[in-house]
Each structure stands twice: as structure tokens, then as C-alpha cells.
Amino acid sequence: MRLHRNLCFAVIDGLTLIFNEGNYADKVIQQLLKRDKRWGARDRAFVAETTYDIVRWKRLYAEIAEVKEPFDRENLWRMFAVWATLKGIKLPDWSYFEQTPTRKIKGRFDELSKIRKFKESIPDWMDIMGEKELGEAVWTKEITALNEQADVILRVNTLNTTKEKLQETLFDLDIETEILKEYPNALKLKERANVFTTEAFQNGHFEVQDASSQLVAEYLNVQPGMRVVDACAGAGGKTLHIASLMENKGQIIALDIYGNKLNELKRRAKRNGAHNIETRAIESTKVIKKLYDKADRVLIDAPCSGIGVLRRNPDAKWKLQPEFIEKIKVTQQDILQQYSRMVKVGGQMVYATCSVLPSENQNQVASFLKSEAGGNFSLIKDKKVLAHKSGFDGFYMALLERKA
Known part of the structure; x- marks a missing residue:
């Protein structure tokens, strides 16, 4: 591979924004890819994948390069040289790479690869927490899996098309996909491609959604005609899946504390042809109280650490703090206590997170069931999805039923 100066500069500019200014990697990369209209697909892929790679392995590369934060541009070029050397890429005769000790x-890489926190490029506290919660053997496998690049998975919108039709349509565009047996509406891209520019996406035939995330709506056991509340809907990935499972029949009430996310959900619902979704911003507790005892199904896709989705959000490793995780666990239990009251007698509720930590998952459910609010609920089943076993994101989901 030959390195091109303008592409490498884009990567260094992106890393400056991500590491030194705290910008989100996905937003930075979106901007970088608009920098030069002459760039082809290969150029854009180089910028995006190299930036994500160096973000993912920040601690390891910084340690090898012997640089510390905040990183000036010279330090970032040193880290870039480490990345290129380990990839077997010949460094060009540029001043930035003078005296690079190949x-x-x-x-140094061989030496540091014997120490998990450097090998997997994670903060000390995360390594300690992961081992404490999952045990050394499982955590070692899991963090390795969470450092792999995520596949691109599509969820077929069955309101508008079928899996087979979508697969044919994409094949005609030279986008090859494969069917995933245990995921009824999923297609996996064989090679990465910009699927958002396709007519099929514009016409609402699919959404990009990880296979593990697609299990959550299925777990909720919805039927056409029900009243369903998606209590932490966000921009509505799971809401839209629920709408397709309900065949546009019945009512879905999408709640969130962020009105701008619900506006995005409205736009997505229109594109998907999902007509049974009503959005309500949670501006006070009244919004929740009005729905007490009214819902056949409630989905609580709770705010969480997001440790299960590090593959697609590698910069979260550097933004997350242990204090945040302790706070979010309090929030999770508060949400369970309050939102569970929307489930009517005989109704069901799913509590889900994109975390692999038991303290955010089964421990939260156990605490809820022991509480007064959880006394009239029973656990029907739960599912722990680990990335190293599934090959997809880490997730947790529990199905509970409200008894008489």
C-alpha cells in the first residue's frame, strides 16, 4: 500500500479532534469524508478505517510511540508511524517519519502484547472492572472480540419488502449479502459499502442495525393490535422494528427525554412507512403517569455503559469513566421502578442494555424483582449475548410479566 499525503493529513486532523477536543469519532469521520469530492471509495475507506484503527488502539500505539496526552501533531505522526509499521506498510520519505525505529x-509490540490492558488497549479501570464482573477467562475473550471491527448488518423492513427481494436488489448494485440463520430479518454485508446512498435505503426497505440489537424487539413478544410503549426510544431503531413486527396495526408510543431524537424517529418512521408510532417527549413525570396500567408491552432499552458496542464506538473506551457507570446503574433502577408501572396486568416488559456487565443486567433485574414495584412481576426468561460467542455486539435482555 502506498500512503497519500492528503489522506494521511485527514487522518491526523481527525485524530486531533477526537483525542484533544473530545469530539465523537463517527461525527468527525462523517466530516472528514466530505473534505474532497475527488476521493473514491478506497480513499474514503482508508480515512475512516485508519482513523478508527488508531482510536481503537490508542493506548497501545501511544505506549509504543512513547507519547502522552494531550497529543500534539508530532506525537500523532509518531502514532501513525506505529500503525503503519505494524500493518507492514512502507513509510514514505517524509519528514514526519524520519528516524522511525521500525x-x-x-x-515493543511483542513485549506489550503479553499484558492485556496494553494488548487490548483499554484503561486500567475498565480492565479491572471487566475481570471482576465476568471473570478473567471470559473477560479476556470478550474484550478481544469487542476490539474487532464490527460487521455491517441490515435489518429488512418487512413493511416494505422481503429479505429475498432486498438481497436481489442489492446484488444488482454489486452489494453482496449473506443471510444469518438465527436472525429472521438480518442480512450481513460481505464487504463494507455505503448502503445509505441506495434507492432501497431511501425507500425505507432496510435500516442498519446490529444482529444482537435485532433480537430485542423479537424478545418483546408483540402482536398486531397491541398498545406498546418504547420507553427509551431514542432515534427509534428498535421502535421501527416493533412497528414492522406489528404490521402497522395497533399503537406504539415512543418516549424519550430528548425531543431531538424523537424528531429523528419521526423522519425515519416516515421513510419506513411505519404509521402506528406516536412520539411523546418526557418533559415531566406526568407523561409516564398517564400510561400507568395501560400498555400490553413495554420496552426499556435502558441507558447504559455501552461496553457491549465498543466495536462500533471505539472512542467510548476513552470517554467512559467508572463514576458514570455507577451513576447510570442508579438511573437504570429508577427507570425500572417507574416505567414498569405502565405495564398492565398480564402484560409483559423487556429490560435491555448494550452492556455485558452483570451489574447493569441480571443484577438490576434481580434487585427490581425484590423491590415493592417488582413484587408483582416474574422473570420469564433472559438472554446474555457475548460478542466472543455471537460474533456481534454484546447485549442483555430480560422478559418479565406482570402478574395479577
Whole structure:
């Protein structure tokens, strides 16, 4: 591979914004890809994948390059040189790469690869927490899996098309996909491609949604004609899946504390042809109280650490703090206590997170069931999805039923 100066500069500019200014990697990369209209698909892929790679392995590369935060541009070029050397890419004769100790880089990599926190490029606290919650053997496998690049998975919108038709349509555009047996509405891209520019996407024939995330709506056991509340709907990935499972029949009430996310859901619902979704911003507790005892199904896709989705959000490793996780656990239990009251007698509720930590998952459900609010609920089943076993994101979901 030959390195091109303008592409490498884009990567360094992106890393400056992500590491030193705290910008989100996905937003930075979106902007970088608009920098030069002459860039082809290969150029854009290089910028996006190289930036994500260096973000993912920040701690390891910084340690090998012997640089510390905040990183100036010279430090970032040193980290870039580490990335290129470990990839087997010949460094061009640029001033940034003068005196790069290629042999030393490889030796240091071999040395640090024996220490998990460096090998997997994670903060000390995360390594300690992961081992404490999952045990050393499982955590070692899980964090390795969470450092792999995520596949692109589509969820077929069955309101508008079928899996087979969508697969044919994309094949005609030279986008090859494969069917995933245990995921009824999923297609996996064989190679990464910009699917958002396709007519099929514009016409609402699919959404991009990880396979593990697609299990959650299925777990809710919805039927056409029900009244369903998606209590932490966000921009509505799971809401739209519920709408397709309900065949546009019945009512879905999408709640969230962020009105701008619900506006995005409205736009997506229109594109998807999902007509049974009503959005309500949670501006006070009245919004929840009005729905007490009214819902056949309630989905609580709770705010969480997001440790199960590090593959697609590698910069979260550097933004997350242990204090945040402790706070979010309090929020999770508060949400369970309050929102569970929307479930009517005989109704069901799913509590889900994109975390692999038991303290955010089964422990929260156990605490809820022991509480007064959870006394009239029973656990029907739960599912722990680990990335190293599934090959997809880490997730948790529990189905509970309200008894008489």
C-alpha cells in the first residue's frame, strides 16, 4: 500500500479532534469524508478505517510511540508511524517519519502484547472492572472480540419488502449479502459499502442495525393490535422494528427525554412507512403517569455503559469513566421502578442494555424483582449475548410479566 499525503493529513486532523477536543469519532469521520469530492471509495475507506484503527488502539500505539496526552501533531505522526509499521506498510520519505525505529516498534509490540490492558488497549479501570464482573477467562475473550471491527448488518423492513427481494436488489448494485440463520430479518454485508446512498435505503426497505440489537424487539413478544410503549426510544431503531413486527396495526408510543431524537424517529418512521408510532417527549413525570396500567408491552432499552458496542464506538473506551457507570446503574433502577408501572396486568416488559456487565443486567433485574414495584412481576426468561460467542455486539435482555 502506498500512503497519500492528503489522506494521511485527514487522518491526523481527525485524530486531533477526537483525542484533544473530545469530539465523537463517527461525527468527525462523517466530516472528514466530505473534505474532497475527488476521493473514491478506497480513499474514503482508508480515512475512516485508519482513523478508527488508531482510536481503537490508542493506548497501545501511544505506549509504543512513547507519547502522552494531550497529543500534539508530532506525537500523532509518531502514532501513525506505529500503525503503519505494524500493518507492514512502507513509510514514505517524509519528514514526519524520519528516524522511525521500525525494529524497536515491532519488539515493543511483542513485549506489550503479553499484558492485556496494553494488548487490548483499554484503561486500567475498565480492565479491572471487566475481570471482576465476568471473570478473567471470559473477560479476556470478550474484550478481544469487542476490539474487532464490527460487521455491517441490515435489518429488512418487512413493511416494505422481503429479505429475498432486498438481497436481489442489492446484488444488482454489486452489494453482496449473506443471510444469518438465527436472525429472521438480518442480512450481513460481505464487504463494507455505503448502503445509505441506495434507492432501497431511501425507500425505507432496510435500516442498519446490529444482529444482537435485532433480537430485542423479537424478545418483546408483540402482536398486531397491541398498545406498546418504547420507553427509551431514542432515534427509534428498535421502535421501527416493533412497528414492522406489528404490521402497522395497533399503537406504539415512543418516549424519550430528548425531543431531538424523537424528531429523528419521526423522519425515519416516515421513510419506513411505519404509521402506528406516536412520539411523546418526557418533559415531566406526568407523561409516564398517564400510561400507568395501560400498555400490553413495554420496552426499556435502558441507558447504559455501552461496553457491549465498543466495536462500533471505539472512542467510548476513552470517554467512559467508572463514576458514570455507577451513576447510570442508579438511573437504570429508577427507570425500572417507574416505567414498569405502565405495564398492565398480564402484560409483559423487556429490560435491555448494550452492556455485558452483570451489574447493569441480571443484577438490576434481580434487585427490581425484590423491590415493592417488582413484587408483582416474574422473570420469564433472559438472554446474555457475548460478542466472543455471537460474533456481534454484546447485549442483555430480560422478559418479565406482570402478574395479577
